[in-house]
Amino acid sequence: MVLTRDYLKSLIDPRWQGRRVAAAMSGGVDSAVAAVLLAEAGCEVVGITMKLWDYRSVGGDAVRDGRCCTVESVVDCRAVATKYGFPHYTVDLSEEFERTVVANFIGEYRRGRTPNPCVVCNTEIKWPALWEKAAAFGCEAIATGHYARLATAADGRAGLYRGVDPSRDQSYFLWGVPQDYLERTIFPLGSLTKASVRELAREYGLANAEKPESRDICFVADGDLNRFLTERAQRDGISRTPGPILNRSGELVGRHDGFERLTIGQRGGLGVAAGRPQYITAIDPETGAVTIGDDADLFGRSCRVAQMNWLIDAPVNAFRALAQIRYRHQAAPALVTPMGATAVEILFDSPQRAITPGQSAVLCDLNSARVLGGGVIAAVGVG
Amino acid sequence: MRIIYCDHNSTTRTDPRVAEALREAAVEDFANPSSAHRLGQRAHARLDEARAAIAAFIGAKSSEIIFTGSGSEADNLAILGALSSPDARGRHWVTVATEHHAVTETAAWTQRTGVEVTVLPVDHRGRLDPGLFARSLRSDTQVASVMLANNEVGTVHPIAELAGVAHEHGVIFHTDAVQAPGKIPVRVDELGVDLLSLSAHKFYGPKGIGLLYVRQGTRLAPILHGGGQEMGRRPGTENVPGAVGTAVAMRLLAENPGEPARVAAIAANFRRLLVDQVADIEFFGDPDHRLVNTVAAGFGGIDGGDLMIALDLRGICVSTGSACTSGAREPTHVLRAMNIETHYANGSIRFSFGRESQPEDAAIIAAAVADEVARLRSLVSKSAVKP
Numbered sequence: 012m013v014l015t016r017d018y019l020k021s022l023i024d025p026r027w028q029g030r031r032v033a034a035a036m037s038g039g040v041d042s043a044v045a046a047v048l049l050a051e052a053g054c055e056v057v058g059i060t061m062k063l064w065d066y067r068s069v070g071g072d073a074v075r076d077g078r079c080c081t082v083e084s085v086v087d088c089r090a091v092a093t094k095y096g097f098p099h100y101t102v103d104l105s106e107e108f109e110r111t112v113v114a115n116f117i118g119e120y121r122r123g124r125t126p127n128p129c130v131v132c133n134t135e136i137k138w139p140a141l142w143e144k145a146a147a148f149g150c151e152a153i154a155t156g157h158y159a160r161l162a163t164a165a166d167g168r169a170g171l172y173r174g175v176d177p178s179r180d181q182s183y184f185l186w187g188v189p190q191d192y193l194e195r196t197i198f199p200l201g202s203l204t205k206a207s208v209r210e211l212a213r214e215y216g217l218a219n220a221e222k223p224e225s226r227d228i229c230f231v232a233d234g235d236l237n238r239f240l241t242e243r244a245q246r247d248g249i250s251r252t253p254g255p256i257l258n259r260s261g262e263l264v265g266r267h268d269g270f271e272r273l274t275i276g277q278r279g280g281l282g283v284a285a286g287r288p289q290y291i292t293a294i295d296p297e298t299g300a301v302t303i304g305d306d307a308d309l310f311g312r313s314c315r316v317a318q319m320n321w322l323i324d325a326p327v328n329a330f331r332a333l334a335q336i337r338y339r340h341q342a343a344p345a346l347v348t349p350m351g352a353t354a355v356e357i358l359f360d361s362p363q364r365a366i367t368p369g370q371s372a373v374l375c376d377l378n379s380a381r382v383l384g385g386g387v388i389a390a391v392g393v394g
Numbered sequence: 395m396r397i398i399y400c401d402h403n404s405t406t407r408t409d410p411r412v413a414e415a416l417r418e419a420a421v422e423d424f425a426n427p428s429s430a431h432r433l434g435q436r437a438h439a440r441l442d443e444a445r446a447a448i449a450a451f452i453g454a455k456s457s458e459i460i461f462t463g464s465g466s467e468a469d470n471l472a473i474l475g476a477l478s479s480p481d482a483r484g485r486h487w488v489t490v491a492t493e494h495h496a497v498t499e500t501a502a503w504t505q506r507t508g509v510e511v512t513v514l515p516v517d518h519r520g521r522l523d524p525g526l527f528a529r530s531l532r533s534d535t536q537v538a539s540v541m542l543a544n545n546e547v548g549t550v551h552p553i554a555e556l557a558g559v560a561h562e563h564g565v566i567f568h569t570d571a572v573q574a575p576g577k578i579p580v581r582v583d584e585l586g587v588d589l590l591s592l593s594a595h596k597f598y599g600p601k602g603i604g605l606l607y608v609r610q611g612t613r614l615a616p617i618l619h620g621g622g623q624e625m626g627r628r629p630g631t632e633n634v635p636g637a638v639g640t641a642v643a644m645r646l647l648a649e650n651p652g653e654p655a656r657v658a659a660i661a662a663n664f665r666r667l668l669v670d671q672v673a674d675i676e677f678f679g680d681p682d683h684r685l686v687n688t689v690a691a692g693f694g695g696i697d698g699g700d701l702m703i704a705l706d707l708r709g710i711c712v713s714t715g716s717a718c719t720s721g722a723r724e725p726t727h728v729l730r731a732m733n734i735e736t737h738y739a740n741g742s743i744r745f746s747f748g749r750e751s752q753p754e755d756a757a758i759i760a761a762a763v764a765d766e767v768a769r770l771r772s773l774v775s776k777s778a779v780k781p
Contacts, residue, residue: 057707098706098707100703100706102699103699103723105723106723142781143773144700146773146781147697147700147703147704147769147770147773148700148703148704148707149704149707149769191780191781192781194781195781
């Protein structure tokens with residue numbers, strides 16, 4: 012796709028031209044390019060960087076990690092804003108972030124589940140809390156650098172669709188955003204590939220064009236989950252729960268010193284030798300028991316999903332859809348059976364690897380790439 | 395969109411006449427004042443002239459003026475220099491909870507090195523009780539530091555009285571007078587202090603130069619080490635252009651004695667209009683002893699950071715708390731020390747008028763504030779702010 016001026020302008024819905032729009036800016040390439048696209052399309056952009064955490068509360072070391080939490084990012088954002096002539100502000104949402112994202116993150120591990128903090132952040136912070144600020148500044152919409160698309164769907168709603176670049180699509184993380192907010196959201200990058208975005212960044216002369224991707228959990232800058240969870244456990248006076256390691260027949264094959272650091276699909280690290288790779292297949296927080304098995308034991312066809320957020324009229328009857336159970340999972344065809352308004356059971360056509368409680372399950376239309384809704388995997392192997 | 399600058403307490407525009415004097419000194423008398431050759435002598439002479447002029451403005455002698463890199467550095471030199479003086483009689487010092495960070499952070503640092511510091515409380519108006527101050531001075535107290543005027547809320551302390559009390563107890567007295575020039579008189583002979591800090595960029599002078607007045611006979615140990623400039627008290631090649639510019643800035647203050655009253659009238663008008671147009675405001679600071687250019691207010695029930703941004707989007711530049719505490723959510727240490735209720739402390743804004751201010755600014759800013767506060771309050775009152 013040739014990135015002509017007209018094409019780039021067409022990426023922004025014309026109803027936002029001339030309107031004041033809050034562009035969430037993280038300091039990274041994607042949100043920077045998104046902000047510039049908006050400015051070039053004639054929106055009145057207000058750049059906002061959210062301060063979500065600091066080293067005092069999450070541990071780690073700014074100097075050693077080479078990342079000075081928000082400060083460096085703010086400098087990058089300011090440079091972009093000054094260059095393209097729009098104001099940029101920092102807002103402190105660290106209290107809300109700690110209360111929602113961090114609390115959920117720690118809580119899930121303590122319940123033997125594997126959390127998805129980026130989902131919680133989008134659901135609780137990026138949309139509701141950021142919107143509150145954006146509204147306070149007279150903004151009529153929020154824009155982010157997510158690779159996802161919005162388009163008016165047949166049912167009249169702002170439909171959420173997968174981004175065109177399958178290697179970058181981030182619609183998986185957006186299932187929890189309430190429909191009302193989607194009506195006031197802009198995703199400038201959804202129809203672009205990552206390669207195009209980097210090209211634009213270079214063209215726009217953005218300093219962060221060559222910045223590497225940030226893949227880690229943002230508030231664990233050193234990537235050391237163990238350190239973070241241990242420090243928090245100490246702070247909260249909670250000790251790890253040791254327990255037995257069982258094989259699939261329920262026989263005791265070893266002991267572990269805390270299920271709170273473990274996750275399904277994890278390989279090895281348990282000191283159990285079996286001649287072939289062993290994976291964690293289940294964690295029982297009640298008993299502290301961790302079950303291990305072969306790679307084949309990780310596969311399953313069904314799960315129950317709770318806390319469903321529907322982005323279409325909540326269905327009553329069973330229907331077929333594509334279901335994605337992890338960010339790096341290829342969405343697979345399944346039969347979805349609603350169980351009340353906020354839960355579903357998913358039965359995949361073929362077995363899927365390492366379906367994990369705590370992860371998000373996101374449903375997509377079989378044909379149109381529209382995100383229908385999503386929820387949190389509550390139990391595996393039901394039905 | 396016309397930009398209305400209402401943040402003079404954080405900094406001021408360098409006056410074009412100051413800038414010209416600075417440029418000229420930088421280009422013409424550029425040599426190192428410590429050099430023995432004639433060009434060095436000329437530079438030294440310019441420096442001396444500037445120093446003498448500055449000294450005269452504040453009622454001091456030339457030899458009592460030290461040039462530093464900032465007001466913060468002057469504060470550090472005064473306090474740490476006094477504490478490490480060879481004449482020091484003790485390692486205890488006294489200050490106040492509402493001082494600028496240059497003093498409060500110095501206090502925290504000295505505590506980590508085993509020095510005892512007493513940090514005195516203030517009342518709801520930011521006033522220090524002179525009796526309490528007197529009682530805090532001990533036989534091992536070396537120095538006391540109380541600012542002349544508070545940068546956030548404008549409260550002016552009775553420095554002459556406090557300096558007198560300090561001297562009765564044999565204690566060296568320092569005052570951070572950074573916010574004073576151009577607003578209230580700064581005469582060391584009247585104030586009776588031993589040490590006094592100033593910062594040029596607060597009174598339309600250049601940025602990057604500060605002043606420390608050191609009464610003759612007060613011994614300070616240097617805190618930076620190097621060449622023997624500033625009579626061995628502060629090393630580093632002297633900033634001749636900065637010194638020249640600072641002297642011009644002070645001269646301009648003296649030549650415009652009516653300016654403080656002009657600015658005060660705009661600020662007072664603004665305050666009146668605010669009271670008329672906005673409900674639920676608390677004004678901070680001592681109403682009777684204060685900087686008259688400063689209106690520090692807490693707007694009940696809203697976030698000061700949001701209001702500041704909303705005003706900026708309308709072209710009005712103000713600050714929330716002080717310029718040094720950006721991005722943080724908590725009320726500033728000053729408001730906390732004054733025991734300001736969270737309802738108002740969280741919604742605090744400082745409006746500080748000065749040379750940029752025009753009479754019509756009072757009405758324009760007040761109307762904008764009324765508008766934005768009403769809007770923010772209506773957003774808050776909806777329990778969940780939905781789009």
